[in-house]
Amino acid sequence: MLWSLLKILVFVAIVALLALGAGILMETAGGVQITVAGTEYTLGALQSVMALVALVVIVWLFFKLLSLLIATLKFLNGDETALSRYFDKGREAKGYQALSDGLMALASGEGRLALAKASRAERYLEKPELTDLLTAQAAEMAGDTKKAAAAYKRLLGNQNTRFVGIRGIMKQKLSDGDTDTARQLAEKALALRPKHEEVQDTLLQLQARAEDWAGARKTLATKLKTGTLPRDVFKRRDAVLALSASQGVIEEGATVEQREQAIEANRLSPDLVPAAAMAARAYIAKGKTRNAVRVLKKAWEAQPHPDLAHAFAEIEPTETAAERVKRFGQLARLKPHDDETRLVMAELNIVAEDYPEARRALGDLAERAPDARALTLMAAIERGEGAPDAVVQGWLTRALTAPRGPQWVCENCNHIHAEWAPVCEHCTSFDTLSWKRPETAEFASATGAHMLPLITGAAKPALAPEAGDIPEAELIDADAPDNSDDVSAADDRAEDDQNAEPENGDTEHAEDVAEKDAK
Numbered sequence: 001m002l003w004s005l006l007k008i009l010v011f012v013a014i015v016a017l018l019a020l021g022a023g024i025l026m027e028t029a030g031g032v033q034i035t036v037a038g039t040e041y042t043l044g045a046l047q048s049v050m051a052l053v054a055l056v057v058i059v060w061l062f063f064k065l066l067s068l069l070i071a072t073l074k075f076l077n078g079d080e081t082a083l084s085r086y087f088d089k090g091r092e093a094k095g096y097q098a099l100s101d102g103l104m105a106l107a108s109g110e111g112r113l114a115l116a117k118a119s120r121a122e123r124y125l126e127k128p129e130l131t132d133l134l135t136a137q138a139a140e141m142a143g144d145t146k147k148a149a150a151a152y153k154r155l156l157g158n159q160n161t162r163f164v165g166i167r168g169i170m171k172q173k174l175s176d177g178d179t180d181t182a183r184q185l186a187e188k189a190l191a192l193r194p195k196h197e198e199v200q201d202t203l204l205q206l207q208a209r210a211e212d213w214a215g216a217r218k219t220l221a222t223k224l225k226t227g228t229l230p231r232d233v234f235k236r237r238d239a240v241l242a243l244s245a246s247q248g249v250i251e252e253g254a255t256v257e258q259r260e261q262a263i264e265a266n267r268l269s270p271d272l273v274p275a276a277a278m279a280a281r282a283y284i285a286k287g288k289t290r291n292a293v294r295v296l297k298k299a300w301e302a303q304p305h306p307d308l309a310h311a312f313a314e315i316e317p318t319e320t321a322a323e324r325v326k327r328f329g330q331l332a333r334l335k336p337h338d339d340e341t342r343l344v345m346a347e348l349n350i351v352a353e354d355y356p357e358a359r360r361a362l363g364d365l366a367e368r369a370p371d372a373r374a375l376t377l378m379a380a381i382e383r384g385e386g387a388p389d390a391v392v393q394g395w396l397t398r399a400l401t402a403p404r405g406p407q408w409v410c411e412n413c414n415h416i417h418a419e420w421a422p423v424c425e426h427c428t429s430f431d432t433l434s435w436k437r438p439e440t441a442e443f444a445s446a447t448g449a450h451m452l453p454l455i456t457g458a459a460k461p462a463l464a465p466e467a468g469d470i471p472e473a474e475l476i477d478a479d480a481p482d483n484s485d486d487v488s489a490a491d492d493r494a495e496d497d498q499n500a501e502p503e504n505g506d507t508e509h510a511e512d513v514a515e516k517d518a519k
Helices: 002-027 045-076 082-108 111-125 128-142 145-155 162-176 179-192 197-209 213-225 231-245 256-268 273-286 289-302 306-313 321-332 339-351 355-362 372-384 389-401 446-456 471-475 484-499 509-518
Strands: 031-036 039-044 407-410 433-436
Touching: 002 045, 031 045, 039 045, 082 111, 082 128, 111 128, 128 145, 145 162, 162 179, 162 197, 179 197, 179 213, 197 213, 213 231, 231 256, 231 273, 256 273, 273 289, 273 306, 289 306, 289 321, 306 321, 306 339, 321 339, 339 355, 339 372, 355 372, 372 389
Parallel strands: none
Antiparallel strands: 031 039, 407 433
């Protein structure tokens, strides 16, 4: 409304100025004298201005007619498009101006304006390879997905714009959640432009989500060939894909091919913990225990992990607890000061009923990095050494509210996974899981604190001197009924469990014992 009013006011002002100028010229004395063929013409001031304007128009028309004459001569000489170019020159100028305005509107985030300019450019230029792309992007910005899809489909008809059309439809399918169609379109787009890094990454991610490991390895090889992926990263991710293809190696029905893929994954990336564990199990299934030991030692030296300890225990499933402690010394010597080494050796010594050695192996881990596992082991050690029930219950109380320790965490979104996976279940990113302590703090709920007396039993008033100050024990209700008989029964069960030989070398046996004590 204001803009229309402003235009009217400007128009009125221009008319008023012209009228004022014409009045001044009419009142001005003198003029211009022109002599043509002996005839003299005298023009007043206003007539002189009008004659000048007429002269400019005549000159402009002369050059236009001259350009038309030149185009006609070119047409007569065989240039069939000379006349059409002459008449379309103005339309082309308007079309390119509309196209330029549409691009500026698109860059400014004005989707509706860009869509209008694209329609105007399409009407003047008649070049769909240019205007359809602007129409599609402007329609997407304006939220008109149907019009954008129609524009992308028109781009498929031109060989020069086919890739752009496929990529645009692929993105639409991704936003709609149709990953199967998007994967097929990404494969076609990659066939047209093998060096396009964005399409490579999109296809690799979609193939990993669809568990198309063979196709993902081909795409990864394409990334290496085109130079969009360093060779060391390629080896790591190729190992992840080979490992993913052999996920069933631990099952009884694992094929020979799955076992070979697990071994290949370990060969490609020896520090990949799941690959090392699976490769070791594949060697164990073949009876090649020396190869299994070598694989696990190399992986343990790179990064100690509970899965490696479990696989190492499966090499000799029938050995005694003392023999197992001695054999695990091979791993302990590789990383003697690592936290995982301390925890594993403490667990094994608890199973072997060597509680002083278990305490020495654990060291100050329960105070320096108190997680649920370390605190549970301390409870088991205290129980094995005959400490009072209140001391054991205090350690279990702390274990109940302590962090879980290192876990598989996605480096992209910090999502915690119970088990390793090639693709994050939260953000679907590929090869982003690492074994570390979560950055986000873990808090215990108030409900869990109130339930502690039911889980651990009432605390006795006196604590053993060696237990130290355990503030968490104050959370236990001192007025709860005495359950010493239950604790004594738990002691008997704990002794039976500790004397029993481990079934499969599971290094988490001590945690099970401590949980039974708590119950």
